[in-house]
Amino acid sequence: MKHTAIYARVSTSEQSHASQVPDLERWVETHSGPIVHYDDTASGRTMQRPGWQDLEANIRVGKVAQLVVWRLDRLGRTAAGLTALFDELRQRNINLVSIKDGLDLSTPAGMLMANVLASVAQFEAEVISERIKAGVAKAKADGKQWGGSKPGRRKVSQEQLQVIKQLKLNGTPVTRIAKAVGLSRPTIYDVLRQG
Known part of the structure:
Protein backbone atom coordinates (compact mmCIF):
# COMPACT_ATOMS: atom_id res chain seq x y z
CA MET A 1 0.00 0.00 0.00
CA ALA A 121 17.26 28.27 -2.76
CA GLN A 122 20.52 27.85 -4.69
CA PHE A 123 20.92 31.61 -5.02
CA GLU A 124 20.51 32.07 -1.25
CA ALA A 125 23.15 29.41 -0.54
CA GLU A 126 25.59 31.10 -2.93
CA VAL A 127 24.94 34.56 -1.44
CA ILE A 128 25.60 33.26 2.09
CA SER A 129 28.86 31.69 0.91
CA GLU A 130 29.93 34.95 -0.78
CA ARG A 131 29.15 36.94 2.39
CA ILE A 132 31.28 34.62 4.48
CA LYS A 133 34.20 34.88 2.05
CA ALA A 134 33.87 38.68 1.89
CA GLY A 135 33.82 38.96 5.69
CA VAL A 136 36.91 36.80 6.03
CA ALA A 137 38.74 38.68 3.23
CA LYS A 138 37.97 42.06 4.84
CA ALA A 139 39.18 40.91 8.25
CA LYS A 140 42.38 39.51 6.74
CA ALA A 141 42.94 42.74 4.77
CA ASP A 142 42.61 44.62 8.06
CA GLY A 143 45.42 42.44 9.43
CA LYS A 144 43.30 40.26 11.69
CA GLN A 145 44.47 36.75 12.54
CA TRP A 146 41.98 34.24 13.89
CA GLY A 147 41.92 30.96 15.73
CA GLY A 148 44.18 29.15 18.14
CA SER A 149 43.04 30.44 21.52
CA LYS A 150 44.56 28.85 24.64
CA PRO A 151 42.43 26.34 26.61
CA GLY A 152 40.16 28.09 29.05
CA ARG A 153 40.64 31.46 27.33
CA ARG A 154 39.03 32.68 24.17
CA LYS A 155 39.89 35.90 22.49
CA VAL A 156 37.32 37.23 20.04
CA SER A 157 38.21 40.39 18.19
CA GLN A 158 35.75 43.20 17.54
CA GLU A 159 35.84 42.37 13.80
CA GLN A 160 35.06 38.72 14.53
CA LEU A 161 32.11 39.81 16.71
CA GLN A 162 30.75 41.94 13.87
CA VAL A 163 31.15 39.15 11.30
CA ILE A 164 29.54 36.59 13.65
CA LYS A 165 26.54 38.81 14.32
CA GLN A 166 26.07 39.74 10.66
CA LEU A 167 26.30 36.13 9.48
CA LYS A 168 23.83 35.02 12.17
CA LEU A 169 21.40 37.76 11.08
CA ASN A 170 21.72 36.41 7.53
CA GLY A 171 20.74 32.95 8.76
CA THR A 172 24.14 31.32 8.36
CA PRO A 173 24.44 28.07 10.37
CA VAL A 174 26.78 28.19 13.40
CA THR A 175 29.13 25.58 11.90
CA ARG A 176 29.71 27.76 8.82
CA ILE A 177 30.14 30.88 10.97
CA ALA A 178 32.75 29.06 13.08
CA LYS A 179 34.67 28.05 9.95
CA ALA A 180 34.47 31.55 8.50
CA VAL A 181 35.92 33.26 11.57
CA GLY A 182 38.27 30.47 12.68
CA LEU A 183 36.67 29.90 16.08
CA SER A 184 35.04 26.87 17.68
CA ARG A 185 31.28 26.36 17.64
CA PRO A 186 31.08 26.63 21.46
CA THR A 187 32.79 30.02 21.22
CA ILE A 188 30.27 31.14 18.57
CA TYR A 189 27.41 30.01 20.81
CA ASP A 190 28.93 31.95 23.74
CA VAL A 191 29.22 35.08 21.61
CA LEU A 192 25.62 34.77 20.41
CA ARG A 193 24.34 34.15 23.96
CA GLN A 194 26.09 37.28 25.20
CA GLY A 195 24.42 39.25 22.45
Whole structure:
Protein backbone atom coordinates (compact mmCIF):
# COMPACT_ATOMS: atom_id res chain seq x y z
CA MET A 1 0.00 0.00 0.00
CA LYS A 2 1.30 3.46 -0.91
CA HIS A 3 1.91 6.03 1.80
CA THR A 4 2.41 9.76 2.19
CA ALA A 5 6.01 10.54 3.04
CA ILE A 6 6.64 13.39 5.49
CA TYR A 7 10.23 14.61 5.16
CA ALA A 8 11.97 16.93 7.66
CA ARG A 9 15.60 18.07 7.55
CA VAL A 10 17.90 20.33 9.53
CA SER A 11 21.47 21.14 8.53
CA THR A 12 23.36 20.56 11.79
CA SER A 13 23.02 18.72 15.09
CA GLU A 14 22.70 22.09 16.85
CA GLN A 15 19.41 22.66 15.04
CA SER A 16 16.07 21.04 15.79
CA HIS A 17 13.19 19.77 13.66
CA ALA A 18 10.86 21.48 16.17
CA SER A 19 10.11 24.49 13.96
CA GLN A 20 8.84 22.20 11.20
CA VAL A 21 6.82 19.79 13.34
CA PRO A 22 3.69 21.88 14.19
CA ASP A 23 2.88 22.67 10.54
CA LEU A 24 3.60 19.09 9.46
CA GLU A 25 1.39 17.72 12.27
CA ARG A 26 -1.46 20.08 11.31
CA TRP A 27 -1.18 18.87 7.72
CA VAL A 28 -1.26 15.22 8.86
CA GLU A 29 -4.39 15.87 10.99
CA THR A 30 -6.34 16.99 7.90
CA HIS A 31 -5.30 14.08 5.68
CA SER A 32 -6.04 10.37 5.81
CA GLY A 33 -4.13 7.28 4.79
CA PRO A 34 -0.84 5.78 5.85
CA ILE A 35 1.92 8.25 6.67
CA VAL A 36 5.64 7.55 7.13
CA HIS A 37 8.06 10.10 8.60
CA TYR A 38 11.63 10.51 7.32
CA ASP A 39 14.13 12.81 9.07
CA ASP A 40 17.67 13.97 8.40
CA THR A 41 20.35 16.09 10.02
CA ALA A 42 22.53 16.91 7.02
CA SER A 43 23.44 19.65 4.57
CA GLY A 44 20.96 20.53 1.86
CA ARG A 45 23.80 20.70 -0.67
CA THR A 46 23.89 16.92 -1.01
CA MET A 47 21.19 14.35 -1.59
CA GLN A 48 23.35 11.69 0.14
CA ARG A 49 21.44 11.69 3.44
CA PRO A 50 20.28 8.53 5.32
CA GLY A 51 16.62 9.55 5.77
CA TRP A 52 16.42 10.82 2.22
CA GLN A 53 18.01 7.64 0.85
CA ASP A 54 15.38 5.51 2.66
CA LEU A 55 12.65 7.73 1.25
CA GLU A 56 14.17 7.63 -2.23
CA ALA A 57 14.32 3.82 -2.13
CA ASN A 58 10.61 3.72 -1.28
CA ILE A 59 9.88 6.19 -4.10
CA ARG A 60 11.70 3.96 -6.60
CA VAL A 61 9.80 0.80 -5.60
CA GLY A 62 6.45 2.60 -5.86
CA LYS A 63 5.57 2.82 -2.15
CA VAL A 64 5.13 6.62 -2.03
CA ALA A 65 2.02 8.39 -3.30
CA GLN A 66 2.87 11.88 -2.07
CA LEU A 67 5.82 13.73 -0.53
CA VAL A 68 5.16 16.49 2.02
CA VAL A 69 7.79 18.93 3.30
CA TRP A 70 7.63 21.98 5.53
CA ARG A 71 9.49 24.15 3.04
CA LEU A 72 11.09 23.36 -0.30
CA ASP A 73 14.62 24.12 0.90
CA ARG A 74 14.29 21.19 3.33
CA LEU A 75 14.65 18.91 0.28
CA GLY A 76 17.85 20.55 -0.91
CA ARG A 77 19.65 23.73 -1.86
CA THR A 78 20.85 23.10 -5.41
CA ALA A 79 18.64 24.03 -8.34
CA ALA A 80 19.92 21.10 -10.41
CA GLY A 81 19.19 18.56 -7.66
CA LEU A 82 15.72 19.92 -6.93
CA THR A 83 14.75 20.24 -10.59
CA ALA A 84 15.82 16.62 -11.23
CA LEU A 85 13.78 15.55 -8.20
CA PHE A 86 10.68 17.41 -9.44
CA ASP A 87 10.98 15.68 -12.84
CA GLU A 88 11.37 12.26 -11.21
CA LEU A 89 8.37 12.80 -8.94
CA ARG A 90 6.20 13.85 -11.89
CA GLN A 91 7.33 10.84 -13.96
CA ARG A 92 6.38 8.53 -11.08
CA ASN A 93 3.05 10.34 -10.49
CA ILE A 94 4.07 11.38 -6.99
CA ASN A 95 2.74 14.71 -5.83
CA LEU A 96 4.94 17.10 -3.85
CA VAL A 97 3.43 19.42 -1.27
CA SER A 98 5.48 22.19 0.36
CA ILE A 99 3.41 23.60 3.19
CA LYS A 100 5.11 26.98 3.70
CA ASP A 101 5.64 27.59 -0.02
CA GLY A 102 2.00 26.78 -0.88
CA LEU A 103 3.33 24.44 -3.54
CA ASP A 104 1.50 21.56 -5.19
CA LEU A 105 3.34 19.86 -8.09
CA SER A 106 0.16 18.41 -9.54
CA THR A 107 -0.51 21.69 -11.39
CA PRO A 108 1.49 23.39 -14.18
CA ALA A 109 1.64 26.57 -12.05
CA GLY A 110 2.95 24.49 -9.14
CA MET A 111 5.69 23.01 -11.33
CA LEU A 112 6.73 26.46 -12.53
CA MET A 113 6.78 27.77 -8.97
CA ALA A 114 8.84 24.76 -7.81
CA ASN A 115 11.54 25.48 -10.39
CA VAL A 116 11.64 29.16 -9.45
CA LEU A 117 11.92 28.29 -5.74
CA ALA A 118 14.71 25.79 -6.48
CA SER A 119 16.68 28.54 -8.20
CA VAL A 120 16.05 30.90 -5.28
CA ALA A 121 17.26 28.27 -2.76
CA GLN A 122 20.52 27.85 -4.69
CA PHE A 123 20.92 31.61 -5.02
CA GLU A 124 20.51 32.07 -1.25
CA ALA A 125 23.15 29.41 -0.54
CA GLU A 126 25.59 31.10 -2.93
CA VAL A 127 24.94 34.56 -1.44
CA ILE A 128 25.60 33.26 2.09
CA SER A 129 28.86 31.69 0.91
CA GLU A 130 29.93 34.95 -0.78
CA ARG A 131 29.15 36.94 2.39
CA ILE A 132 31.28 34.62 4.48
CA LYS A 133 34.20 34.88 2.05
CA ALA A 134 33.87 38.68 1.89
CA GLY A 135 33.82 38.96 5.69
CA VAL A 136 36.91 36.80 6.03
CA ALA A 137 38.74 38.68 3.23
CA LYS A 138 37.97 42.06 4.84
CA ALA A 139 39.18 40.91 8.25
CA LYS A 140 42.38 39.51 6.74
CA ALA A 141 42.94 42.74 4.77
CA ASP A 142 42.61 44.62 8.06
CA GLY A 143 45.42 42.44 9.43
CA LYS A 144 43.30 40.26 11.69
CA GLN A 145 44.47 36.75 12.54
CA TRP A 146 41.98 34.24 13.89
CA GLY A 147 41.92 30.96 15.73
CA GLY A 148 44.18 29.15 18.14
CA SER A 149 43.04 30.44 21.52
CA LYS A 150 44.56 28.85 24.64
CA PRO A 151 42.43 26.34 26.61
CA GLY A 152 40.16 28.09 29.05
CA ARG A 153 40.64 31.46 27.33
CA ARG A 154 39.03 32.68 24.17
CA LYS A 155 39.89 35.90 22.49
CA VAL A 156 37.32 37.23 20.04
CA SER A 157 38.21 40.39 18.19
CA GLN A 158 35.75 43.20 17.54
CA GLU A 159 35.84 42.37 13.80
CA GLN A 160 35.06 38.72 14.53
CA LEU A 161 32.11 39.81 16.71
CA GLN A 162 30.75 41.94 13.87
CA VAL A 163 31.15 39.15 11.30
CA ILE A 164 29.54 36.59 13.65
CA LYS A 165 26.54 38.81 14.32
CA GLN A 166 26.07 39.74 10.66
CA LEU A 167 26.30 36.13 9.48
CA LYS A 168 23.83 35.02 12.17
CA LEU A 169 21.40 37.76 11.08
CA ASN A 170 21.72 36.41 7.53
CA GLY A 171 20.74 32.95 8.76
CA THR A 172 24.14 31.32 8.36
CA PRO A 173 24.44 28.07 10.37
CA VAL A 174 26.78 28.19 13.40
CA THR A 175 29.13 25.58 11.90
CA ARG A 176 29.71 27.76 8.82
CA ILE A 177 30.14 30.88 10.97
CA ALA A 178 32.75 29.06 13.08
CA LYS A 179 34.67 28.05 9.95
CA ALA A 180 34.47 31.55 8.50
CA VAL A 181 35.92 33.26 11.57
CA GLY A 182 38.27 30.47 12.68
CA LEU A 183 36.67 29.90 16.08
CA SER A 184 35.04 26.87 17.68
CA ARG A 185 31.28 26.36 17.64
CA PRO A 186 31.08 26.63 21.46
CA THR A 187 32.79 30.02 21.22
CA ILE A 188 30.27 31.14 18.57
CA TYR A 189 27.41 30.01 20.81
CA ASP A 190 28.93 31.95 23.74
CA VAL A 191 29.22 35.08 21.61
CA LEU A 192 25.62 34.77 20.41
CA ARG A 193 24.34 34.15 23.96
CA GLN A 194 26.09 37.28 25.20
CA GLY A 195 24.42 39.25 22.45
